[in-house]
Amino acid sequence: MIxxxxxxxxxxxxxxxxxxxxxxxEVDDTKRKFIGKASGFPLELLxxxxxxxxxxxxxxxxxxxxxxxxxxxxTGADVEVIRKLGFGKCRLSLAIPKSMxxxxxxxxxxxxxxxxxxxxxxxxxxxxxxSSDIREIRGSVEIAPAAxxxxxxxxxxxxxxxxxxxxxxxxxTVFESSGV
Numbered sequence: 001m002i003x004x005x006x007x008x009x010x011x012x013x014x015x016x017x018x019x020x021x022x023x024x025x026e027v028d029d030t031k032r033k034f035i036g037k038a039s040g041f042p043l044e045l046l047x048x049x050x051x052x053x054x055x056x057x058x059x060x061x062x063x064x065x066x067x068x069x070x071x072x073x074x075t076g077a078d079v080e081v082i083r084k085l086g087f088g089k090c091r092l093s094l095a096i097p098k099s100m101x102x103x104x105x106x107x108x109x110x111x112x113x114x115x116x117x118x119x120x121x122x123x124x125x126x127x128x129x130x131s132s133d134i135r136e137i138r139g140s141v142e143i144a145p146a147a148x149x150x151x152x153x154x155x156x157x158x159x160x161x162x163x164x165x166x167x168x169x170x171x172x173t174v175f176e177s178s179g180v
Contacts, residue, residue, distance in 0.1 A: 001042045005056050005065035008034070008047040012179050015087040016066045054079055070156070070177035074117050081180045088179035092117055094172040095163050096152045097145050102171045108132050108152065114144030115154035124174045142166040 006016040020027055020038070027045055028036040036045040046062050053067040054077030065079075068088055072079060094113070096102060105128055112133040115121050125132055135150050142162055144150040154174065157163060163170055 001044050002064065003044050003046060003062045005046045005048050005053045005062035005067070007050045007053070007067065010050075012050065012066065012068060012088045013047075015085075015179060019066075019085065019087075051075065066179055068177045069180045070117065070120065070175060072180070073175065073177075074119050076119065083180065085179040088177075090156050090158045090177050091173045092120060092154060092175040092177065093157045093170045094152060094154050094174060095142075095157075095168040095170045098164075098167055098169040102169075105130055105172065107171075111151040112149075113152050113154050114141050114150035116141055117154060120175055121154045142168060 007013040017027065025038050025041045025043060027038045027043070034047050036047065037043070038045070046056065048056065050067055050071050051074070053062070053065040054072045054075045056062045057065040057079045058077040064082075066085065068090070069081065070090075070092055072081065094108065096107065108125070108130050110131065112135055113121060114135045114137045116136070116138055118134050118136045121134055135144070137144060137149070141153045141155040143166060144153050146167060153168065157170055160170055
């Protein structure tokens with residue numbers, strides 16, 4: 001039996017299940033289940049949070065996983081990327097309040113940045129010689145500047161609509177990601 005870890009919800013979940021279906025593998029994808037089985041194929045699915053997938057593949061709890069490359073980079077899990085899947089494309093970017101003027105990375109010197117991806121952000125800032133206060137937040141990162149939690153954010157961007165609706169503008173793309 002092959003154990004495949006997939007995201008429990010969201011776009012990567014939908015695309016992963018579509019990939020399996022296109023390959024002729026029908027899976028029990030009933031919501032509220034954490035383990036699903038394929039009919040007529042020796043496959044068991046583990047429905048997990050995206051940030052847990054690299055770890056369960058690395059420790060052998062799952063044989064393989066489908067996850068965003070950003071999650072592998074953030075966790076530092078010792079896993080092999082076999083293939084880019086061509087879906088779930090996004091980027092991790094720095095964004096600031098749209099009312100602020102931006103003239104380059106030095107804007108972030110001494111500023112606070114809210115993120116769910118502190119490792120990727122730390123490596124990037126360190127490589128650029130920028131010293132900032134990284135504030136780790138899980139979810140709803142976009143509200144941090146308006147709520148006075150941080151001066152700016154570093155988060156996943158697909159279309160940019162969430163940034164705009166929260167009064168932010170994307171100023172630097174740091175990491176390109178997709179499903180792997």
